[in-house]
Amino acid sequence: MKILFVCLGNICRSPLAEAIFNHLAAQAGRANEFIVDSCGTGGWHAGEPPDPRTRAVAQQHGVALKRRARQFQRTDFNDFDLIVAMDRENVSDLLSFSTLKPEHRAKVKLLREFDPQADGNLDVPDPWYGGPDGFERVYQMIERSAKELLDSIPRP
Numbered sequence: 001m002k003i004l005f006v007c008l009g010n011i012c013r014s015p016l017a018e019a020i021f022n023h024l025a026a027q028a029g030r031a032n033e034f035i036v037d038s039c040g041t042g043g044w045h046a047g048e049p050p051d052p053r054t055r056a057v058a059q060q061h062g063v064a065l066k067r068r069a070r071q072f073q074r075t076d077f078n079d080f081d082l083i084v085a086m087d088r089e090n091v092s093d094l095l096s097f098s099t100l101k102p103e104h105r106a107k108v109k110l111l112r113e114f115d116p117q118a119d120g121n122l123d124v125p126d127p128w129y130g131g132p133d134g135f136e137r138v139y140q141m142i143e144r145s146a147k148e149l150l151d152s153i154p155r156p
Contacts, residue, residue: 001033001034001035001081001082001153002034002035002036002037002079002080002081002082003021003034003035003036003037003080003081003082003083003084004036004037004038004039004076004079004080004082004083004084005017005018005021005036005037005038005039005084005086005111006038006039006040006041006072006083006084006085006086006090006094007038007040007041007085007086007087007090007124007126008040008041008042008086008089008090008126009040009042009044009045009069009128010038010039010040010045010046010069010070010071011040011045011048011049011050011051011054011069012050012051012053012054012126012127012128012135012138013086013124013126013127013138013142014038014039014040014086015038015050015054015065015067015069016050016054016057016058016063016065016138016139016142017038017084017086017111017124017142017145017146018036018037018038018067019058019063019064019065019066020058020063020139020142020143020146021034021036021146021149021150022034022036023062023063023064024143024146024147024150025150028150030150030155033153033155033156037067037080038067039069039070039071039072039073039076040069040070040071040072041071041072041090041093041094041097042071043070043071045069046068046069046070046071047068047069047070048068048069049065049068049069050065050067050069051128053127053131053132053135054135056132056135057132057135057136057138057139058139061139061143072093072094072097074097077097077101077104077107080107081107082107082109083107083108083109084108084109084110084111084149085108085109085110085111086110086111086123086124086126087110087122087123087124087125087126088110088122088123091108091110094108095108110122110123111124111142111145111146111149112124112141112145113145114145114146114148114149114152115141115144115145115148116144116148117141117144118145124138124141124142124145125137125138
């Protein structure tokens with residue numbers, strides 16, 4: 001299964017979601033079942049590594065970040081089975097890239113749809129303007145959501 005995590009610039013939330021999902025899949029002995037990537041709806045940071053605060057929080061939890069930022073491409077709708085956005089603005093941006101085919105719309109989900117503690121708020125907040133506490137809070141949201149997402153996907 002091919003999964004794409006998407007945020008705005010691909011340097012905070014989506015690379016963290018990609019890395020956490022890969023980490024959890026490996027811990028569950030399921031790493032070979034998935035191809036996982038991340039990207040941003042904007043291209044401002046294309047080619048850059050994740051934000052240093054993202055790298056720091058990942059390292060604190062023993063999670064490896066391996067990719068550089070890239071921008072979402074329309075072909076991603078064909079290349080991925082599931083496209084997981086970090087917030088509703090990302091969903092809106094993604095759908096503006098699509099030809100609005102029903103099969104494209106069906107692939108787009110919000111990550112916190114899988115968060116048992118979401119309480120109706122389905123956005124993963126962008127920690128860009130905050131300090132380390134915001135990155136840790138986002139890490140916890142993503143980890144909970146990614147675990148439930150992984151558990152929701154049947155084994156082959």
